[in-house]
Amino acid sequence: MSEQKTEQTFEAMLKRLEEIVRALDTVDTPLDQCLALFEEGAGLVKNCTKKLDEAQQKVNVLTRGEDGVTEAPFQTEQ
Numbered sequence: 001m002s003e004q005k006t007e008q009t010f011e012a013m014l015k016r017l018e019e020i021v022r023a024l025d026t027v028d029t030p031l032d033q034c035l036a037l038f039e040e041g042a043g044l045v046k047n048c049t050k051k052l053d054e055a056q057q058k059v060n061v062l063t064r065g066e067d068g069v070t071e072a073p074f075q076t077e078q
Helices: 010-025 031-058
Strands: 060-065 066-073
Touching: 031 066
Parallel strands: none
Antiparallel strands: 060 066
16 A cells, blocks of 8 residues: 655644644553654644745735835744
């Protein structure tokens, strides 16, 4: 059986993270399964963060000025 590698949507990854949290919250989950779920969750968090960073890069701010509406890259406060 070959495992197909497809890119998941942000929403699908978030849903899977919620499932993992519920499974980790139950007392019945064996330790080995908890470790595997934790590892999967860590990978999902990394991928979700990457998708959020990519989305932030695409966001532009529209500003109304004397020359009409202008578009500028979104700047985060650091």
